Amino acid sequence: MNDRRTLLHGWGRTSPTAAHVVRPRTPEQVAEALAGAGERGALPRGLGRSYGDAAQDAGGVVLDCTGLTGPVRLDVERGEVTAPAGTSMDRLIAHLLERGLFVPVTPGTRHVTLGGAVAADVHGKNHPADGSLGAHVRALTLVTSDGSARRLRPEGDGSDLFWATVGGMGLTGVITEVTLAVIPVESAYMRVDTDRTADLEATLDLMARTDHRYSVAWLDLFARGGDLGRGVVTRAHHARTGDLPHALRRHPLRYGSTSLPLPPLTPPVGVVNTWTVGVFNALHHGRAPRRRRGQARSVTAYFHPLDALRGWNRMYGRLGVVQYQFVVPFGEEDTLAGIAADLSTARAPSFLAVLKRMGGSTPGPLSFPRPGWSLAVDLPADVPGLGAMLHGFDERVAEAGGRLYLAKDSRARAETVHAMYPELPAWRRVRDRADPDGVLISDMARRLRLL
């Protein structure tokens, strides 16, 4: 294990802090690293795709878990796969697709580790149909701060710690292995239906009455007045071989996951601003087909469009990007519309506003998904007055019975998050039993007083 002090930040690149980074390769080395943690504690980190400070521990020990890799074991009979927690979603998808299988849930990027995905209880475009990733975890191995490796399952003995770990942001221990249910697919393609919508109401309406397994809407929150919330809704099913054009039928399971690197430079001032976003959004909306049915698109093009540009977060410049994602229950569409209208009025340049319909939740006390509408918006951190505007949104989301997504948060107040996660005290009790000396801690946990 090498050991160095490194500045770490989240995907938003906003609040770097320094930590001793160790890269364990085995559960034994994980236990060793946890035992060696000092006063500032320790924390596991995956591929660093949380936007804020969730995977940082200033002054402490950060376990870079991308070294926890090894063979992926498939149990076809039981329809499940067991992989080390440092395995990336990218690698797992490649491994499964070759065998006509797919992950039950994938987030909007495939550059996450399996352990990180479980710790954030990620969701995908199929949330109403399939729930979050945690609903498909059959078992996981957790190394707790006492160094013991515990095999946890969603039911029976240890299930409370299992659910405290699903969505627990790495604060219960270090996940070293995950057993996940998998689904059979005939191809590496999606059968996509695309619709262009005129305004927010039309977008919500179309999303509400869809019976596709996957659906997502990109919204233009920069448009004004009657155009506000116009969008492009893409709904999909996994394509069967018969759905594919002839050219694709010969290698239906071919997985293409190439990406174009951006130059490794961060412009001092971001290139995402009111002008570029205005142009991009108008083009993106205008060029989308009004209505297209049954188009075959690769899983990467449908699920992970942004992965095509590696390091796109650097486009926001030195000050970085803030992502704001919340969910409000069905019936609270006015809250959603109000926030969308305020973003438009404030001319907050967002070229990434993603609306998803959410279904049932898992028993994870800190798991984000709740039935309702989820909106995720990327905003340059240097937008004047951004802090105050987002605090205002927080209050409206909380009042509507909604909540923020911890994996995206970088700026909320502790009181607000406590109100949004009423099961936090119950989570703490389970956590404190698993980590009585309080070894596991993150910058986010300090900021939001989660522990």
Next chain:
Amino acid sequence: MRDSVGSVRSVLLLGGRSEIGLAIVERLVREGAREVVLAARGGVDPVPNALTGSGATVHSVEFDAARADTHTGTVAEAVKLVGDLDVVVDAFGVLGEQSEYEADPVAAARAATVNYTGHVSAGLAVAARLREQGHGTLVVLSSVAGVRVRRFNFVYGSAKAGLDGFAQGLADSLHGSGARVLVVRPGYVPTRMSAHVDPAPFPTTPAQVAEVVAGGLRSGATTVWAPRVLRPLFAGMRLMPRALWRRLGR
């Protein structure tokens, strides 16, 4: 910790009665800071008006700039009160009267102790803590008086020149540690401390200095000037011939 939109939770003010320091603290509280520690000789009691009813919890600790041996203890006490220090504002100092200093070398040396060596021990004590916690910003109140020392206040100016150089070196030593130093160079600020000196051109106010500091904290700047026009102005001043510089009344 400083969050993604620039708000911090905790602030320690060294020089707890400094008008500029308090203006900076007030500004940070308005932007979300919730824990404030005011460090001054004999503590700060009562809580200054600007901070009452602000929603922040205000603590007070003993701090004597001239007693270098106590500075690490002061920092530790602040940490015990509020946990991690997100921002430390180093604002203590005395201005004094140049003519009196010239007549009383002991008084001049005492002022230099507060204005320079006190910052060396306090700055290093703070830096050690920030390095340990892996984040945080030390805001150092330098002055344009130290950019090029002038005849009319060279005792004060030379100490500020030393402090400015110290702060820059400290900033470089902290590079990569997660901690940062922000050097602030205000021009003439009418306050209680400067009431006895004649006004200089381009005066600014404590609130305006606070505004500039808040901007610097947000943008991650290493040096800020208040008002901003002093930066180009002093670029020119540095080039002024000595014979002319010596004759400057202010």
